[in-house]
Amino acid sequence: MMTPQINKKLLKQHDLPIGSFYFYENFVVSEIKEGVTMTFETASKIFELGKTYFGNTTPFVYISNRVNSYAFDPTAHFKSTAMFPNLKGYAVVVYDTINDKVAKMEQPFMNKPAHIFKRLQDAIDWVEELIPQD
Numbered sequence: 001m002m003t004p005q006i007n008k009k010l011l012k013q014h015d016l017p018i019g020s021f022y023f024y025e026n027f028v029v030s031e032i033k034e035g036v037t038m039t040f041e042t043a044s045k046i047f048e049l050g051k052t053y054f055g056n057t058t059p060f061v062y063i064s065n066r067v068n069s070y071a072f073d074p075t076a077h078f079k080s081t082a083m084f085p086n087l088k089g090y091a092v093v094v095y096d097t098i099n100d101k102v103a104k105m106e107q108p109f110m111n112k113p114a115h116i117f118k119r120l121q122d123a124i125d126w127v128e129e130l131i132p133q134d
Helices: 044-054 076-083 097-109 120-130
Strands: 012-016 019-023 027-032 060-065 087-093 114-117
Touching: 012 044, 019 044, 027 044, 027 120, 044 060, 044 076, 060 120, 087 097, 087 120, 097 114, 114 120
Parallel strands: 027 060, 060 087, 087 114
Antiparallel strands: 012 019, 019 027
């Protein structure tokens, strides 16, 4: 798992049927399981958890750590970002050219700052740029 790589305090890890989700103070890292089809409906539990940890005011970034291949409906971004006025950005960490291409195709659907990274630590560093800590 990726948790030891992150030099931040893990608030809680949630293992759901669709994947694992690691909640930190100002970001969440998702690792979706191989072969899952992500839709607005299948992601509903993630949204509930997001509201629990971040509410409507705590600024946060969603980091998709794409360690597995899975299908995704990019139009779900429109509905999900509307639910979270405090979402400051969306990071995708890719490990191969196919996922890099897929992430680039998703970017036009984002109505928040979005960035593609090759390393998880770079995505976490970007969180700190978007959400400066006092």
